[in-house]
Amino acid sequence: MLDQVLPEAEVRPLETVNVYIATIEPKQTNQVIKFVRGKLPATQGLDHIKQIRKTTTDDGAVKLDIVLCQELALSAQVLDQLLEEAGLNSIVTPRIHGVPKYPPLTRDQFELWKAAWPTTFREDTNRHPKISDEDEAAIMGHIQSVWGHAAEATSKGELPIVAMIVDPLTQKVMATSYDTRTSTGYILQHAVMNCVAAVAKREREGSQNQRAEYHHQQPHSFGSDPVAPVCTAKQGAEPGTGRETTPSPVCGEKRKKHPVNETNSFTPSPESSASLLLRDEGVGNTEDRHVKKAYLCTGYDVFLTHEPCVMCSMALVHSRVGRVFYTVPMAASGGLGSQHKIHSHPNLNHHFFVYRQVGYQAQQDKVKEQCDADTVNESKGASKGLLALEDQKIDC
Numbered sequence: 001m002l003d004q005v006l007p008e009a010e011v012r013p014l015e016t017v018n019v020y021i022a023t024i025e026p027k028q029t030n031q032v033i034k035f036v037r038g039k040l041p042a043t044q045g046l047d048h049i050k051q052i053r054k055t056t057t058d059d060g061a062v063k064l065d066i067v068l069c070q071e072l073a074l075s076a077q078v079l080d081q082l083l084e085e086a087g088l089n090s091i092v093t094p095r096i097h098g099v100p101k102y103p104p105l106t107r108d109q110f111e112l113w114k115a116a117w118p119t120t121f122r123e124d125t126n127r128h129p130k131i132s133d134e135d136e137a138a139i140m141g142h143i144q145s146v147w148g149h150a151a152e153a154t155s156k157g158e159l160p161i162v163a164m165i166v167d168p169l170t171q172k173v174m175a176t177s178y179d180t181r182t183s184t185g186y187i188l189q190h191a192v193m194n195c196v197a198a199v200a201k202r203e204r205e206g207s208q209n210q211r212a213e214y215h216h217q218q219p220h221s222f223g224s225d226p227v228a229p230v231c232t233a234k235q236g237a238e239p240g241t242g243r244e245t246t247p248s249p250v251c252g253e254k255r256k257k258h259p260v261n262e263t264n265s266f267t268p269s270p271e272s273s274a275s276l277l278l279r280d281e282g283v284g285n286t287e288d289r290h291v292k293k294a295y296l297c298t299g300y301d302v303f304l305t306h307e308p309c310v311m312c313s314m315a316l317v318h319s320r321v322g323r324v325f326y327t328v329p330m331a332a333s334g335g336l337g338s339q340h341k342i343h344s345h346p347n348l349n350h351h352f353f354v355y356r357q358v359g360y361q362a363q364q365d366k367v368k369e370q371c372d373a374d375t376v377n378e379s380k381g382a383s384k385g386l387l388a389l390e391d392q393k394i395d396c
Contacts, residue, residue, distance in 0.1 A: 002131060002136065002139070002325075002355040002358060003355060003356050003357055003358075004128065004353065004354070004355050005336060005337035005341065005343070005344075005354040005355065005356050006344075007341060007344035007351075008341060008344070009102070009105055009344075009346075010105050010106050010109070010127070012102070014100060014109075014112060014113050014116060015100070015101040015102060016098030016099060016100060016101055016116060017046070017070065017071075017098065017099060017101045018070070018071040018072075018096050018097070018098055019043065019046075019067050019068070019069065019070050019071060019096070019097060019098075019099055020067075020068040020069055020070075020071060020074075020076075020079060020094040020095070020096060020097075021065050021066060021067055021068060021094070021095060021096075021097045022065070022066055022068060022092045022093055022094050022095070023055070023063050023064070023065050023066075023093070024063070024064050024066060024091060024092065025063065025064070025091075026062060026063075026064055028091055029052070029064060029066070031088070032066055032088065032091075032092060033051075033066070035083075035086050035088055035092075036051075036066070036067075036068055036069070039082050039086060040068055040069040040073075040074070040079075040082070041069050041070070041073040041074065042069075043067065043069060043070055043073075044070065044073075045101075046067075046070070046099065047103075048100070048102075048103035048104075048119050048120050049067065049099050049100060049117055049118070049119050049120075050117070050118040050119065050120065051066060051067050052064050052065065052066050052067075053065045053117065053118045065097075067099070068092075068094055071096055076094065079094055080094070097117070098116060098117075099116060099117040100113045100116055100117060100119055103119060103120070103121070104119055104121050105124070105127065106123075106127070107121075107123060129353065135168075138171055139301075139303075139325055139358065140358070140359055140362075142164060142166055142173075142301070142303045142325075143303055143325060143327060143358050143359035143362075144359065144362070145164065145173075145176075145303070146162040146163070146164045146176070146303050146304065146305050147162070147305060147327070147359070147363055149162045149164075149176060149178060150162045150178070150305050152178070153178035153179065156183070157182060157183065158178055158179055158180060158181075158182050158183060159178075159179040159181065159182060159394070160178075160179075160305065161178060161179040161190070161191045161304075161305055161306050161396045162176065162177070162178045162179075162191055162304070162305045163176070163177055163178075163191040163192045163194070163195035163302060163303070163304050163305075163308075164176040164195065164302070164303040164304075165195055165196075165198075165199055165297060165300050165301070165302055165303075165321075166300060166301045166302075166303065167300055167301075168299070168300070168301045168322065168323070169299075174198075174199050174202060174297075174300065175195050175198035175199045175202060176195065176198075177191055177194035177195040177197075177198050178191050178194070179191045179194070179396070180194060188311075190308070190309065190311070190312050190395065190396065191304070191305075191312075191396070192302070192304070192308050192312035192315055192316065192396075193311075193312060193315060195302075196296065196297065196315055196316075196319055199296055199297055199300075199319075200296055203296065295318075295319060295320035296319045296320070297316075297319035297320060297321050298319075298320040298321075298322075299320070299321070299322040300319075300321050300322060301321070301322060301323045301324075301325065302316060302321050302323070302324045302325070303324075303325050303326075303358075304324065304325070304326035304327070304396075305326070305327055305328060305396075306326060306327070306328045306330055306396035307326045307328065307329050307330040307334035307335070307336055307337060307338055307356065307396060308324075308326070308334070308335055308336060308396055309330070309333050309334070309335050309395035309396055310333075310335040310339075310340060310342060310395075311335075311395070312335065312395075312396070313335030313336050313340070313342035313343065314335075314342060316342075316343075316352070317342060317343070317348055317350050317352075318350075320350055320352075321352050322352055322353070323352060323353045323354070323355070324336060324343065324352060324353070324354045324355070325354075325355045325358040326354075326355075326356055326357075326358065327357060327358055327359050327360050327363055328357075328360070329356055329357065330394075330395075330396055333394070333395045333396070334396075336354045336356070337354060337356050341354075
């Protein structure tokens with residue numbers, strides 16, 4: 001069973017907001033509701049609560065509790081005055097009661113919060129997608145793979161932090177990279193950043209190969225551009241105006257090509273051997289490639305040895321990944337569950353699923369062994385202990 005990192009809205013405790021309620025006889029319902037809707041301010045942000053709940057007195061008589069309005073909307077004196085003017089002060093006695101401030105998003109919240117006041121609830125199964133046994137086996141296989149590369153990174157004096165990006169439709173590894181801050185001295189070369197850069201490089205090379213193949217296959221005369229639109233306009237005077245016309249880029253003249261600033265990209269500079277680009281024999285082949293997506297890693301799975309920092313978490317948001325699986329939580333710096341929950345932040349326009357401590361049990365002995373045996377290497381400024389990274393508050 002994988003441990004999903006749930007959004008804050010799904011794990012928050014019950015919070016209440018005060019409203020005025022009153023207990024009435026069932027036969028008085030229509031009269032009181034007409035008064036509430038006609039004379040009292042409507043409740044704001046409480047569409048999820050039901051206006052009436054059924055109660056039973058000690059002697060078995062059925063009564064109804066009805067929500068009148070929010071406490072902040074009216075003072076008790078004004079409410080009493082309105083009831084007196086409507087002739088309802090003899091049958092309606094307002095009192096303050098707390099009702100759920102937010103709608104329940106999970107079954108557990110619903111079962112707990114309905115004791116405070118009845119709420120509407122419709123379970124969204126997309127919030128907690130089921131993972132099949134076959135999918136879970138593939139996930140565990142990828143997690144084992146990244147830990148294997150973590151040992152390789154450690155042997156090279158790097159931090160044992162590894163990222164792998166996989167296409168879940170084909171289970172094809174798009175890129176695998178480890179952290180190279182130690183060897184390069186470049187503080188932004190986290191494993192996730194290196195891995196996203198590796199996918200970008202793969203996409204760029206594939207696109208270049210496709211364009212080269214297209215130009216090679218298209219027959220055209222010397223000097224012609226097979227992709228340029230045909231233009232019938234000619235340079236000269238515009239008829240009837242005497243103004244000179246100039247060729248438009250739409251009519252065949254190419255726009256000036258802006259140079260690419262490689263130093264501002266995520267590509268390691270100098271290029272590091274950490275970007276392994278595993279299983280990339282198919283680069284440039286169009287047979288096993290999906291239709292080009294709007295974003296670099298749309299829908300891809302990401303497997304990590306350690307929980308990413310906020311910077312890397314935002315990089316995953318911008319890359320539009322679908323799911324992230326990591327083994328070791330980073331209590332001091334983690335951006336996907338420990339310190340922050342970037343993947344479910346309500347102000348961001350992309351959300352994805354996150355699962356933590358994936359494969360931790362299988363790696364626990366290795367992690368503990370290395371954590372007990374290794375110490376900080378003063379000459380390189382890196383720790384080879386996998387769990388010791390958290391103790392040093394290193395961003396992953």
